[in-house]
Amino acid sequence: MKHVVIIAHGSRRMASNDEVRKVTxxxxxxxxxFDRVSCAFLELDExxxxxxxxxxxxxxxxxxxxxxxxxxxxxHVSEDIPAQIAPVQxxxxxxxxxxxxxxGAAETIPEILLAQTKGV
Amino acid sequence: MKHVVIIAHGSRRMASNDEVRKVTxxxxxxxxxFDRVSCAFLELDExxxxxxxxxxxxxxxxxxxxxxxxxxxxxHVSEDIPAQIAPVQxxxxxxxxxxxxxxGAAETIPEILLAQTKGV
Numbered sequence: 001m002k003h004v005v006i007i008a009h010g011s012r013r014m015a016s017n018d019e020v021r022k023v024t025x026x027x028x029x030x031x032x033x034f035d036r037v038s039c040a041f042l043e044l045d046e047x048x049x050x051x052x053x054x055x056x057x058x059x060x061x062x063x064x065x066x067x068x069x070x071x072x073x074x075x076h077v078s079e080d081i082p083a084q085i086a087p088v089q090x091x092x093x094x095x096x097x098x099x100x101x102x103x104g105a106a107e108t109i110p111e112i113l114l115a116q117t118k119g120v
Numbered sequence: 121m122k123h124v125v126i127i128a129h130g131s132r133r134m135a136s137n138d139e140v141r142k143v144t145x146x147x148x149x150x151x152x153x154f155d156r157v158s159c160a161f162l163e164l165d166e167x168x169x170x171x172x173x174x175x176x177x178x179x180x181x182x183x184x185x186x187x188x189x190x191x192x193x194x195x196h197v198s199e200d201i202p203a204q205i206a207p208v209q210x211x212x213x214x215x216x217x218x219x220x221x222x223x224g225a226a227e228t229i230p231e232i233l234l235a236q237t238k239g240v
Contacts, residue, residue: 011192013192013194015192015194019192019224020192023224023230023233027230027233027234030230030231067233067237069191069233071139071191071223072135073136074133074135075133100239100240102236103191104139104143105236106232106235108235109143109223109232110149112223112226112228112232113143113189115226116220116221116222116223116226117124117151117153117220119220120185120219120220
Protein backbone atom coordinates (compact mmCIF):
# COMPACT_ATOMS: atom_id res chain seq x y z
CA MET A 1 0.00 0.00 0.00
CA LYS A 2 1.62 3.23 -1.21
CA HIS A 3 1.12 6.44 0.70
CA VAL A 4 2.35 9.97 -0.05
CA VAL A 5 2.94 12.41 2.79
CA ILE A 6 3.36 16.02 1.66
CA ILE A 7 5.52 17.86 4.19
CA ALA A 8 5.15 21.62 4.56
CA HIS A 9 6.90 23.98 6.95
CA GLY A 10 3.74 25.03 8.76
CA SER A 11 2.72 28.58 9.56
CA ARG A 12 1.23 30.50 12.47
CA ARG A 13 -1.29 31.65 9.90
CA MET A 14 -3.77 28.80 9.67
CA ALA A 15 -4.93 29.89 6.20
CA SER A 16 -1.44 29.02 4.91
CA ASN A 17 -1.68 25.54 6.42
CA ASP A 18 -5.14 25.20 4.87
CA GLU A 19 -3.56 26.02 1.51
CA VAL A 20 -1.30 22.99 2.03
CA ARG A 21 -4.33 20.85 2.85
CA LYS A 22 -6.03 22.09 -0.31
CA VAL A 23 -2.99 21.26 -2.45
CA THR A 24 -2.85 17.85 -0.76
CA UNK A 25 -6.48 17.25 -1.65
CA UNK A 26 -5.96 18.33 -5.26
CA UNK A 27 -2.86 16.15 -5.45
CA UNK A 28 -4.78 13.14 -4.12
CA UNK A 29 -7.32 13.48 -6.90
CA UNK A 30 -4.55 13.18 -9.49
CA UNK A 31 -2.30 10.66 -7.70
CA UNK A 32 -3.82 7.48 -9.04
CA UNK A 33 -0.67 5.43 -8.32
CA PHE A 34 -1.04 6.00 -4.58
CA ASP A 35 -3.54 4.51 -2.15
CA ARG A 36 -3.55 7.42 0.26
CA VAL A 37 -2.26 10.98 0.37
CA SER A 38 -1.92 13.15 3.46
CA CYS A 39 0.09 16.10 4.68
CA ALA A 40 2.20 16.81 7.76
CA PHE A 41 4.00 19.85 9.15
CA LEU A 42 7.56 20.42 10.28
CA GLU A 43 6.21 22.81 12.91
CA LEU A 44 3.29 25.02 13.95
CA ASP A 45 0.50 22.64 12.90
CA GLU A 46 -0.59 19.03 13.23
CA UNK A 47 0.15 16.32 12.41
CA UNK A 48 3.89 16.50 12.96
CA UNK A 49 6.09 14.59 10.54
CA UNK A 50 6.51 11.56 12.85
CA UNK A 51 2.78 11.52 13.61
CA UNK A 52 1.89 11.84 9.94
CA UNK A 53 4.14 8.89 9.11
CA UNK A 54 2.75 6.81 12.00
CA UNK A 55 -0.80 7.59 10.84
CA UNK A 56 0.09 6.32 7.38
CA UNK A 57 1.63 3.14 8.83
CA UNK A 58 -1.47 2.56 10.98
CA UNK A 59 -3.55 2.90 7.84
CA UNK A 60 -1.53 0.09 6.27
CA UNK A 61 1.18 1.90 4.32
CA UNK A 62 4.01 -0.40 3.25
CA UNK A 63 5.70 2.25 1.17
CA UNK A 64 5.68 5.97 1.95
CA UNK A 65 6.94 8.72 -0.30
CA UNK A 66 7.65 11.92 1.59
CA UNK A 67 7.28 14.97 -0.62
CA UNK A 68 8.85 18.19 0.73
CA UNK A 69 6.66 21.18 -0.13
CA UNK A 70 9.59 23.59 0.05
CA UNK A 71 11.18 25.94 -2.47
CA UNK A 72 14.80 25.67 -1.45
CA UNK A 73 17.21 22.98 -0.36
CA UNK A 74 17.84 24.59 3.00
CA UNK A 75 18.37 23.05 6.39
CA HIS A 76 14.73 22.04 6.71
CA VAL A 77 14.94 19.88 3.59
CA SER A 78 18.49 18.61 4.03
CA GLU A 79 18.53 18.03 7.79
CA ASP A 80 15.30 18.59 9.74
CA ILE A 81 12.95 16.48 7.62
CA PRO A 82 15.33 13.48 7.39
CA ALA A 83 16.01 13.77 11.15
CA GLN A 84 12.29 13.55 11.92
CA ILE A 85 11.79 10.61 9.56
CA ALA A 86 14.73 8.53 10.85
CA PRO A 87 13.26 7.38 14.20
CA VAL A 88 10.04 6.28 12.49
CA GLN A 89 12.02 4.36 9.89
CA UNK A 90 14.12 2.78 12.66
CA UNK A 91 11.08 1.53 14.57
CA UNK A 92 9.30 0.41 11.38
CA UNK A 93 11.97 -1.20 9.20
CA UNK A 94 9.28 -3.15 7.31
CA UNK A 95 7.96 0.11 5.81
CA UNK A 96 9.94 1.64 2.97
CA UNK A 97 10.13 5.42 3.48
CA UNK A 98 11.61 7.42 0.63
CA UNK A 99 12.08 11.18 0.28
CA UNK A 100 11.22 12.72 -3.10
CA UNK A 101 13.03 15.81 -4.41
CA UNK A 102 11.61 19.01 -2.89
CA UNK A 103 9.19 21.10 -4.97
CA GLY A 104 11.70 23.87 -5.75
CA ALA A 105 13.95 21.31 -7.46
CA ALA A 106 11.34 20.69 -10.16
CA GLU A 107 12.64 21.66 -13.58
CA THR A 108 9.18 22.94 -14.51
CA ILE A 109 9.21 25.79 -11.95
CA PRO A 110 10.29 28.44 -14.51
CA GLU A 111 7.39 27.38 -16.79
CA ILE A 112 4.92 27.77 -13.95
CA LEU A 113 6.31 31.18 -13.08
CA LEU A 114 5.86 32.15 -16.70
CA ALA A 115 2.23 31.02 -16.58
CA GLN A 116 1.72 33.19 -13.47
CA THR A 117 2.69 36.30 -15.45
CA LYS A 118 -0.43 35.69 -17.59
CA GLY A 119 -2.50 36.12 -14.42
CA VAL A 120 -2.01 39.88 -14.09
CA MET B 121 10.03 47.81 -22.13
CA LYS B 122 8.67 44.94 -20.04
CA HIS B 123 10.61 43.69 -17.07
CA VAL B 124 9.88 40.83 -14.67
CA VAL B 125 11.17 40.97 -11.10
CA ILE B 126 10.96 37.65 -9.27
CA ILE B 127 10.65 38.33 -5.52
CA ALA B 128 11.86 35.71 -3.06
CA HIS B 129 11.92 35.85 0.72
CA GLY B 130 15.70 35.61 0.99
CA SER B 131 17.63 33.30 3.29
CA ARG B 132 20.65 33.48 5.58
CA ARG B 133 21.84 30.49 3.58
CA MET B 134 23.33 31.99 0.42
CA ALA B 135 22.89 28.71 -1.51
CA SER B 136 19.10 29.20 -1.20
CA ASN B 137 19.37 32.71 -2.64
CA ASP B 138 21.54 31.31 -5.42
CA GLU B 139 18.75 28.82 -6.18
CA VAL B 140 16.48 31.83 -6.75
CA ARG B 141 19.07 33.39 -9.07
CA LYS B 142 19.28 30.10 -10.97
CA VAL B 143 15.49 29.90 -11.36
CA THR B 144 15.52 33.55 -12.47
CA UNK B 145 18.12 32.75 -15.13
CA UNK B 146 16.17 29.70 -16.33
CA UNK B 147 12.99 31.78 -16.39
CA UNK B 148 14.71 34.51 -18.42
CA UNK B 149 15.64 31.98 -21.07
CA UNK B 150 11.97 31.06 -21.53
CA UNK B 151 10.41 34.50 -21.02
CA UNK B 152 10.49 35.72 -24.60
CA UNK B 153 7.71 38.28 -24.00
CA PHE B 154 9.90 40.21 -21.58
CA ASP B 155 12.90 42.41 -22.24
CA ARG B 156 14.63 41.80 -18.92
CA VAL B 157 14.24 39.48 -15.94
CA SER B 158 15.81 39.93 -12.52
CA CYS B 159 15.22 38.92 -8.92
CA ALA B 160 14.99 40.77 -5.63
CA PHE B 161 14.67 39.76 -1.99
CA LEU B 162 12.25 40.73 0.75
CA GLU B 163 15.11 40.42 3.23
CA LEU B 164 18.53 38.89 3.88
CA ASP B 165 20.00 39.44 0.42
CA GLU B 166 20.41 42.11 -2.23
CA UNK B 167 18.86 43.74 -4.12
CA UNK B 168 15.94 44.67 -1.89
CA UNK B 169 12.53 44.94 -3.54
CA UNK B 170 12.67 48.76 -3.92
CA UNK B 171 16.24 48.58 -5.24
CA UNK B 172 15.33 45.79 -7.66
CA UNK B 173 12.44 47.88 -9.01
CA UNK B 174 14.61 51.01 -9.26
CA UNK B 175 17.26 49.03 -11.12
CA UNK B 176 14.61 47.88 -13.60
CA UNK B 177 13.38 51.47 -14.06
CA UNK B 178 16.95 52.70 -14.59
CA UNK B 179 17.34 50.02 -17.24
CA UNK B 180 14.33 51.48 -19.05
CA UNK B 181 11.41 49.40 -17.78
CA UNK B 182 8.04 50.96 -18.58
CA UNK B 183 6.09 47.97 -17.32
CA UNK B 184 7.19 45.71 -14.46
CA UNK B 185 5.56 42.46 -13.46
CA UNK B 186 6.46 41.45 -9.92
CA UNK B 187 6.32 37.68 -9.46
CA UNK B 188 6.22 36.48 -5.83
CA UNK B 189 8.25 33.29 -5.46
CA UNK B 190 6.27 32.17 -2.42
CA UNK B 191 4.16 29.10 -1.70
CA UNK B 192 1.47 30.65 0.46
CA UNK B 193 -0.59 33.80 0.52
CA UNK B 194 0.78 34.89 3.87
CA UNK B 195 1.61 38.29 5.22
CA HIS B 196 4.69 38.58 3.02
CA VAL B 197 2.63 38.20 -0.15
CA SER B 198 -0.46 40.09 0.97
CA GLU B 199 1.17 42.97 2.87
CA ASP B 200 4.97 43.18 2.89
CA ILE B 201 5.60 42.95 -0.85
CA PRO B 202 2.87 45.48 -1.81
CA ALA B 203 4.11 47.80 0.97
CA GLN B 204 7.64 47.76 -0.47
CA ILE B 205 6.39 48.33 -4.01
CA ALA B 206 4.06 51.25 -3.18
CA PRO B 207 6.68 53.99 -2.60
CA VAL B 208 8.45 53.11 -5.85
CA GLN B 209 5.16 53.21 -7.72
CA UNK B 210 4.35 56.57 -6.09
CA UNK B 211 7.63 58.14 -7.16
CA UNK B 212 7.45 56.58 -10.65
CA UNK B 213 3.82 56.89 -11.74
CA UNK B 214 4.90 56.61 -15.39
CA UNK B 215 5.93 52.99 -14.83
CA UNK B 216 3.17 50.38 -14.63
CA UNK B 217 3.97 47.94 -11.81
CA UNK B 218 1.74 44.89 -11.54
CA UNK B 219 1.89 41.98 -9.10
CA UNK B 220 1.33 38.51 -10.55
CA UNK B 221 -0.27 35.71 -8.50
CA UNK B 222 2.28 34.04 -6.19
CA UNK B 223 3.79 30.72 -7.23
CA GLY B 224 1.77 28.62 -4.75
CA ALA B 225 -1.46 29.84 -6.36
CA ALA B 226 -0.59 28.07 -9.61
CA GLU B 227 -3.14 25.40 -10.45
CA THR B 228 -0.37 23.20 -11.80
CA ILE B 229 1.37 22.74 -8.42
CA PRO B 230 -0.28 19.33 -7.74
CA GLU B 231 0.94 18.08 -11.14
CA ILE B 232 4.48 19.16 -10.36
CA LEU B 233 4.36 17.45 -6.97
CA LEU B 234 3.22 14.33 -8.75
CA ALA B 235 6.17 14.54 -11.11
CA GLN B 236 8.50 14.86 -8.09
CA THR B 237 7.32 11.44 -6.82
CA LYS B 238 8.88 9.93 -9.96
CA GLY B 239 12.25 11.26 -8.77
CA VAL B 240 12.71 8.77 -5.92
